Every structure is written in C-alpha cells, then in structure tokens.
Amino acid sequence: MPELARSRRLRATPFTDLVEAEGVKAYSVYNHMLLPAVFRSLEEDYHHLKRAVQLWDVSCERQVEICGPDAAELIQWLTPRETSRMKVGRCLYAPMIDQTGGMLNDPVILKLQEGRYWLSIADSDVLLWVRGLALGKGLDVDVWEPDISPLAIQGPLADEVVARVFGVDPTDLRFFRFQMVEYAKRSLVLARSGYSRQGGFELYCPGGAFAPMIWQAIMEAGRDLDIRAGCPNAIERIEGGLLSYGNDMTREDTPLECGLGAYCDAAGPYIGQAALARERQEGSKRGIRSLAISGAPLAPCGERPWTLFTKQGCEAGHITSAAFSPDFGVNVALGMVARECWEAGTMLEVRTPAGIRDAAVREGPFLSS
C-alpha cells in the first residue's frame, strides 16, 4: 500500500509525536491535518474501543470561532437547525448547506458565550465559507481558527478516566452539554460527545506545551483500565450509523436525503431554505440507509462507492462505507438508496470488488448508543 508523503501542508497536531510513539499504522488527512486511522488493526482497535477506553487525537476537528454583534444572525443563516433558543453550554449538531441544499459540512456548534460560538467542523474549509459570507454581507463578526486541538476519550470506561483526571463527577454532564474543567490552572471545554456509540467525551485542548501534558495525564490515569491510543473506528461507526462527511454525504446530497430532517427545523432565514422547502413538498428521491451485505468478509469500501442494483438490474444507489463487523458477523454498510427501494427489508444487489453480493436494507443502524 502507498505511504503518505509528509509535508507541512498536512499539518502535524500537538499530539503527533505521542501518536507515533503509540505505533500509529495508518493516517487519514482531515482538514489539512493528520488523523490517525489504525493503531493495531481495524479489528483489534474495534474490540478494544467497545471493551475499555481510548484516547483519540482528533485535533483535525478544527474550530471556527465566530464572535461579534452579528454572530447569532450569522450562525442561523449558516444552518437549517434552529439556533435561536440555544443556551450557553450546549452543543448542537448542525447540517450546513448551500443554496441548492447540498451539504457543505456538518459541524457541532458550541455556544461559549452570548455572541461567541465555535463550529467544530468536519472535513471542508468552513473558515473560508463563513468568512466569505460575512465579508460579502458586511456582517460585524470576527471569524478565525483558534489554536484548539480536541482529544476524544471514548469507550465504556471513559467516565472513570475523566473523573480521575479532572476530579469531577461526569455523570452530571448530559449528552451534548459541555462544562469547563480545570487542569494545571488552564480552563478547558469538556463535552459529552464524540464520534462513537460507546459513550465518552471531547476535550478542547489549547495547543503548545500544554497539549502533550494533558495527553500523558489521561494515559497515566487510565493505565489500569487498559487505556490505549485510538481513533474513530470505521467498523464501529458504520455499525452505529454515524455518517461521515465526504464519505457518506457530499455537496451532491441534501440533509433530508442524509436522514437529517429532524435537524432542519429552523424558521429561518437560512441558506438553502427554499431548496429544502421544495424537497419537503416533492419528497426526497433517495435516502441514506444502513445495509447488511451477505457473504465472506469484505475489505473496507475505499475511494469508490459500490453501485447498488435492484434484483431486476436497475441502478438503485451506492454504498459509500462498508466493513466486516466481527460482532454482527456480517458486512455492515451505509449507502444512498433510491426511494423506490429504500423500505426496510428490501433485497438489493451490490457490485463489490469481490463480486456481486446481496444487500439488505435495514430499518436503522446495527448499533445505537
């Protein structure tokens, strides 16, 4: 397999040396930054994540800070999600779309103060989009990328690790809420959130010398819990139906097609409002579904989606993410499926690199949190 050619353009994180010392075997690149993808093996990482606790370098979840008198107006313009009643200390998953309804990103919004927000972004340059809009419209806001590098603490033992490191009882912290915690006289945002179904936290670390210190403190606190360096796991997130921007959703897809209709509840005005109203009236032509692919374990779906067909041989969509699940004993998958065949139980065929297989449309994900 080809290596990753290293250069400054694919930014290191404050944790890259630590991640390499833990034996990272593969990287992805996300927001122009290194994102670990495999440590021991996809399967071994998967079993460990479900059993114990992992520390993830997700620095590539860059923050776009928006602050100023027009911040609230701009935030609402950016998303179909209703943001007007958002309270300080809340996280909000917010699809971000263009005028045609196409997905541009799916950040989590954190409201830090009145008039001050972070967008914790997926893999596209939201900084440029938001700055362009603000400059074009003449809005009174500052938009920038602060030096914040999130760590995720994920897995069933995550609560225990967080309690030990920060001396707080995290059971009080509800899902998608955040609180400030102290470490070495620094105040940090700690949110109950993360890109797995195993539970856990995201810790928004300032860069510089502080970052490796907190990494080591967390690893030390979790040693007897078998904490390991880890990363978002492709198998687990497909089982859990967690969509990945750029993989399962692109600019070609709308949030309604992506099953994110519940997050499109804003009164507006917001960008793409007319397009979504039209799609709601006409009905979506396709939608993302979880699917089970039959037969022997498949290598994960790579750059190229696998085409879906009906049993009559008509094109029916495509699989965008797939991997063999040891726990479910089946190839788990996510894909965009045409309306005509998106009902749960529909049997389709899929053209994989290992030949034609059966693919069964499911009611929902294999796993929920």
Next chain:
Amino acid sequence: MPELARSRRLRATPFTDLVEAEGVKAYSVYNHMLLPAVFRSLEEDYHHLKRAVQLWDVSCERQVEICGPDAAELIQWLTPRETSRMKVGRCLYAPMIDQTGGMLNDPVILKLQEGRYWLSIADSDVLLWVRGLALGKGLDVDVWEPDISPLAIQGPLADEVVARVFGVDPTDLRFFRFQMVEYAKRSLVLARSGYSRQGGFELYCPGGAFAPMIWQAIMEAGRDLDIRAGCPNAIERIEGGLLSYGNDMTREDTPLECGLGAYCDAAGPYIGQAALARERQEGSKRGIRSLAISGAPLAPCGERPWTLFTKQGCEAGHITSAAFSPDFGVNVALGMVARECWEAGTMLEVRTPAGIRDAAVREGPFLSS
C-alpha cells in the same frame, strides 16, 4: 512509515488505477483528492524529470468555474493581480488573500470566454470562499466545480509528445497561454504551464471514460522517449523556487512576504487592498528566500518547519521545505526569513532533525526555467 487509510473522502481521480499500475509508492492528499508523490524514488523521479518527459496526474488541481454577468467584477475582487486587461486564452497566476492580506490560495486563472473563468486552485476550498462572497454580496454568478481533471506533461521532451498526440506545433504556444486541442472529437484546453522548471503543458481533461483513454494515448506516444508516470518533484521544485501553498505560504503570510509583489498590481477594489497598502508603506517584516543548508544529505523537511537562528542565537524565521539536491550537491531549501537577515549571503543556523547546520541565504532560486 504509516500508510494512507483510503476512503471516498480522499477522492480517487480518473487516473488512479493507471497511477497504481505504474507503481506509485506514496501519495499526498490535495483538495480532498489523491496526489501521487513518489514513483521509483524521489531522486530517481527527479533525474528522469530533468532528462526525459513525465505524465502527471494532477487532477487535484481542481477547477472553480465562475461565470455570469458579475464574473469579471468578482474575479478582480478575489485577487491583488490586475485582471481587467486579461484576454481570452491567457493564464494568470493570481495570489488570493483575505482582508488581513493572508494568503488563502494561489490559483492560475484561465479566461475561457468573456464572463467565464476557471480558477485552477492550490490546496484550499476556494469553492466555498468564492460562493460565500458571491452569495453574501448578491452577485449574479454561478460558481461550481466542473468535472475537469488536469494532466501535466513535463520535462524537456514534452513538446515532442504533445506534437505527436495532438498533431499541433506547440512551439507557437507561449508560456501561460492556452489553446484548444482536439482528441477523439473532444475539445480540450492545453496550456503551456506546470509545476516544474523543466517546461511542459497542462491538459484539462474531462472525467469519465475519456480520461484513461487520453492517458494511454500520451503514454503510447512517448514510449520511445522514455515517458513515465511522474508527479511534482519536491527536490526539483525547491531548486526552482516554486512555492507550495500550505507548505511555504499559509494564511499567516502575505503575498509581499512570499515574494509575489509583482503579482499585486491591481488598481482594485480587491479584498486585502488596505492591508497590502499598509505593508508596502511600512515594508515587509520577512520574506521567502532560497537557502543552501550545509552538511550531509538531509531527509526532506516534513510537517514541522525547522527554526532558523542568527549566529548570535536570535530567531530568524523557519525553513518550510528542504531536500538534498543531487545536481547541486547541497541541501536546497525554502524558508521565511526575517528582514534583518534576508540579504543574500547572510549565514544563518538551522535546527534540523539531524542537528544544527549552517544555512546560507541566496540571491534567488538554484534553478530557473
């Protein structure tokens, strides 16, 4: 060395299968797309590029098309480069900056027709920046990413290959001009341009089944000229002083600091105009220079810039790209150097992973075209 984890988010190109068949050994990721970085070895690729001719998959140079009644006004707003006198058939290298003067990208603009342009972009989501500006300002333009995947034909024998494939005499085509050529009844943009100092062309290929066909035709036509699959070569481009966005210039750097003052000649209005005027008045505080680093061959500079110091131990900037040059017998480098020590001939010190070395500031690049 860690592998690159493959997924749809790191897009394949129409040429990826062909590139893999040619034995690509390393990839970079550029505009969310695979960019080959090494075939045989950095050194072997380098010698071959200077001697023969190579075909490069630079599909990751994505095009952002801007068309409509307000296109010319928007194009000028996007860059400090004067664009008003641009003729159809011309390419224009155009720094793109924000309000503070920070570099956002350095595309080549191609004027296809009156009111219709391509930006052939470096590694940032210019599509989002331009769409944001246009939407915010209410400009009457369409902005989109067409299905165009450039190939580069680079090296001293590139003219001969192009003459054979397209039946044209390319000596008539001047640097940074383009013409339409025909292949298999398709009309293609062929420009005399490319990211090397060895001369050659960029061919803007439509995607789909046509793309592999033209690849194979070019490889076939160049067989007796020892044509090979290749890619932008780190050693050659550092020798030639070709800057790389994300490596040598970032949002932290202005075009004046990057030595691009000659391309900042617009009357305006354009974004960042006041910031550049201020910098011109006060003088830049630092500038990009070519440097020669003493001692044994160094491994290429990776994610982390190498800090420069004066002989008195004061910080003097940083090296952002470096590699050992077989032809010059020295470690060639590019870096941002403080005004106090940017004169040619200044001897600095640089902290490399192999220890402290001497670094001499040069008058210009090692190599010119």
